[in-house]
Amino acid sequence: MLEQSYYDRADEIIANHGNMQKSLIPVIQDIQSYYRYLPAELLSYVAAKLDINEAKAYSVATFYENFSFEEKGKYVIRVCDGTACHVRKSSLILGKLYKELGLSKEKHTTDDMMFTLETVSCLGACGLAPVLTVNEEVHPAMTPEKVAALLEELRGELK
Amino acid sequence: MILMENASLEEVREKAVEKMKAENCRILICAGTGCLAGGSEKIYSKLKEMADGIEGVSLEFGPEAAHVGVHQSGCHGFCEMGPLVRIEPWNYLYIKVKEEDCEEIFQKTILKGEPVERLMYTQNDTVYPQQESIPFYAKQTRRVLKNCGHINSEDINEYIAIGGYKALSKALFEMKSDEIIEEVTQANLRGRGGGGFQTGYKWKQVARQKETIRYVVCNGDEGDPGAFMDRSVMEGDPHKMLEGMIIAGYAVGAQEGYIYVRAEYPLAIKRLKIAIAQAEEYGILGDNILGSSYSFHIHINRGAGAFVCGEGSALTASIEGERGMPRTKPPRTVEQGLFAKPTVLNNVETYANVAMIIENGFEWYRKLGTETSPGTKAFALTGSVKNTGLIEVPMGTTLREIVFDIGGGLIDDAPFKAVQIGGPSGGCLVTQNLDVKLDFDSLKKLGAMIGSGGLVVMDEGTCMVEVARFFMNFTQNESCGKCVPCREGTKRMLEILERITSGKGELSDLDMLEELGAAITATALCGLGKSAALPVLSTLKNFREEYVAHVTEKRCQTGTCQAMRKYIINPELCKGCSKCARNCPVNAISGKIKEPYVIDTKTCIKCGACMDNCPFHAIYIAN
Numbered sequence: 061m062l063e064q065s066y067y068d069r070a071d072e073i074i075a076n077h078g079n080m081q082k083s084l085i086p087v088i089q090d091i092q093s094y095y096r097y098l099p100a101e102l103l104s105y106v107a108a109k110l111d112i113n114e115a116k117a118y119s120v121a122t123f124y125e126n127f128s129f130e131e132k133g134k135y136v137i138r139v140c141d142g143t144a145c146h147v148r149k150s151s152l153i154l155g156k157l158y159k160e161l162g163l164s165k166e167k168h169t170t171d172d173m174m175f176t177l178e179t180v181s182c183l184g185a186c187g188l189a190p191v192l193t194v195n196e197e198v199h200p201a202m203t204p205e206k207v208a209a210l211l212e213e214l215r216g217e218l219k
Numbered sequence: 220m221i222l223m224e225n226a227s228l229e230e231v232r233e234k235a236v237e238k239m240k241a242e243n244c245r246i247l248i249c250a251g252t253g254c255l256a257g258g259s260e261k262i263y264s265k266l267k268e269m270a271d272g273i274e275g276v277s278l279e280f281g282p283e284a285a286h287v288g289v290h291q292s293g294c295h296g297f298c299e300m301g302p303l304v305r306i307e308p309w310n311y312l313y314i315k316v317k318e319e320d321c322e323e324i325f326q327k328t329i330l331k332g333e334p335v336e337r338l339m340y341t342q343n344d345t346v347y348p349q350q351e352s353i354p355f356y357a358k359q360t361r362r363v364l365k366n367c368g369h370i371n372s373e374d375i376n377e378y379i380a381i382g383g384y385k386a387l388s389k390a391l392f393e394m395k396s397d398e399i400i401e402e403v404t405q406a407n408l409r410g411r412g413g414g415g416f417q418t419g420y421k422w423k424q425v426a427r428q429k430e431t432i433r434y435v436v437c438n439g440d441e442g443d444p445g446a447f448m449d450r451s452v453m454e455g456d457p458h459k460m461l462e463g464m465i466i467a468g469y470a471v472g473a474q475e476g477y478i479y480v481r482a483e484y485p486l487a488i489k490r491l492k493i494a495i496a497q498a499e500e501y502g503i504l505g506d507n508i509l510g511s512s513y514s515f516h517i518h519i520n521r522g523a524g525a526f527v528c529g530e531g532s533a534l535t536a537s538i539e540g541e542r543g544m545p546r547t548k549p550p551r552t553v554e555q556g557l558f559a560k561p562t563v564l565n566n567v568e569t570y571a572n573v574a575m576i577i578e579n580g581f582e583w584y585r586k587l588g589t590e591t592s593p594g595t596k597a598f599a600l601t602g603s604v605k606n607t608g609l610i611e612v613p614m615g616t617t618l619r620e621i622v623f624d625i626g627g628g629l630i631d632d633a634p635f636k637a638v639q640i641g642g643p644s645g646g647c648l649v650t651q652n653l654d655v656k657l658d659f660d661s662l663k664k665l666g667a668m669i670g671s672g673g674l675v676v677m678d679e680g681t682c683m684v685e686v687a688r689f690f691m692n693f694t695q696n697e698s699c700g701k702c703v704p705c706r707e708g709t710k711r712m713l714e715i716l717e718r719i720t721s722g723k724g725e726l727s728d729l730d731m732l733e734e735l736g737a738a739i740t741a742t743a744l745c746g747l748g749k750s751a752a753l754p755v756l757s758t759l760k761n762f763r764e765e766y767v768a769h770v771t772e773k774r775c776q777t778g779t780c781q782a783m784r785k786y787i788i789n790p791e792l793c794k795g796c797s798k799c800a801r802n803c804p805v806n807a808i809s810g811k812i813k814e815p816y817v818i819d820t821k822t823c824i825k826c827g828a829c830m831d832n833c834p835f836h837a838i839y840i841a842n
Contacts, residue, residue: 076401080540081539081540082538082539082540083540084540085520085521085523085537086520089482089521089523096615104264110644119542120540120541120542122522123525123542123543123544123699124521124524124525124543125523125524125525126482126523126524128747141444142444142445143444143445143601143602143639143642143673143675144445144601144602144607144675146689147601147602147603147681148442149676166415167795175325180483181442181526181693181696182443182444182445182446182447182483183252183257183440183483184252184441184446184447184450184481184483184484185252185253185298185447186251186258186298186445186599186601186607186609187253187297187298187299187601187608187609188256188298188299188301188448189299189601191256196485197256198252198253198255198256199255199256200253200256217336
């Protein structure tokens, strides 16, 4: 069971978007951006509030890649693997991050809940390839060396 | 302030023009996604701070007192050279500007009007002071992207000052809705999102529906990897797109509009929100636009990471709060689109073309481009080309002009191999296609398509089989799973391609790829599926010998496919330091200290650790 504050927050968000089926995606997007994940209990709660069948709400939430029922790390690192980045060796960047963070294709978030690593098809910043983003901040022209420095900086911020 | 009539828009315009003119020096710092990532925010604050200090002081370069306007502009499309700073009236373009450069820019250019040569773009030892003279820009015809980088995209007054919303007032007060539709039809404006469908025809169909609740939807779900022209328009000139949407709404009698933007474009969403709020404040959007009887409201919907939502019926489903899956047609979107009501659905670039057609007339519009595809097209030029970025050229421009004149040729002047056009839905164009005039129809004949306009240039070092695998991997990942041909077919095609690139392919696999490709193209439900096989089919057609080499000789001539690489130590360069042997994770390297080492190719897993660590560059990949 989640704390009451979660439900209050959800109520607030629903009020912003209106009590309609078309609000489902914007509402769960806002919940996700606030908590950095979509608590399954809240999805059921939202579904009931918007008068949507729970199974349907679940089907929507699982269809879109952006929604995650798992809690994400404080820093969500997204490595672009669009055409331009791929051609400029984004796989090396991803490999370096996997290694440095001890993550893999199956394990996305570090145990200390600090980093989540994802790939994204294109960030539309192809002129700066290869790119990655940390939360919403874009880091251009990455190299494995710059990755190491970036992680060091982020870890420093945590202390 | 709500503008209650057309005349008050003109008053606002006059004031805005005066304000812009009063700025005898304008500094425009690019605040597109690319340049912001390079630190342009800091450059903006610094220059702003400096400029505020001298407001009204007389300068050496001119008789008048200094009125320096410092603004954040949208994307110039030359992201690789960012952060970019443009300074008017001289139109200097400074590239790769750093915070430390601000002082010099200020002392020399702002105070004295002198250029800072070291910050200017240089190509083949020629320095190009003005933005307009840089070959990358000089060979383009910028219409849709005209204002991107030249106006403050967060200020509606600047858009109005350069003639913005003139077309809207012309449409509202001087034209009937069917006249607007006729104008767009005559202009032969074709959908810039890839399909090339006639925009005017779409509008006409919506306008004649019995249902009176109608919608206008803008597709800003630019998901093709390697395409970012819509992002630049939304970030750099959002009002141009809004103006097109409002005109469309008026023409077809719609009351509401929706813009569907990818979640990966947070800045575009922010700028659009600002633009909508400012337009509403002026009464250009909302109830009784400019005092007319027409009311129109625009909402923004954020995508949630599904490429297939770029497809019309999937996009409208997503706005409705459903899974973004395409449906069978008919009924078409124009009959039953969003909320099952008649809907005009166009993409960002298409709407950005509308205002200029209304303002200048279809005859003017058709002067540029080809007979069947008038106007311009924006392309995202990336890959192994010297100048990467966003370009806009008349339809009918040849690939050679784009790659060699605008793009400046390939990096290191490497030989040209192919261009992948239209991303995962497109095909490849090869050397003999360099002089084909690019438009919707000519590309279709070649088995490719303009798609959203991504152009990835590839040199001889690119493995075409791997490129096909990359796109198939993307499409397979993004297949929504609704129809069997796409869900199962792309999976099987990907498996075959993976088999080929890992050296386990057979000749019969090539026939199977063609067979599957043809079946998926013929039977898939939506555009994503129908075009999914194109990259494979077109590389197979143009580079069959490369596929054959992969399966029969187990050889990748470019050394791209890891499994087929053969790492060899050059005995003449090897000093026998043993570093490679110590770094090899599978102990495949042996030898005696101070004598050349040898790699056992059977044990080698082709990880490349030896090559990365060799201090003498003695290890190479044999093709």
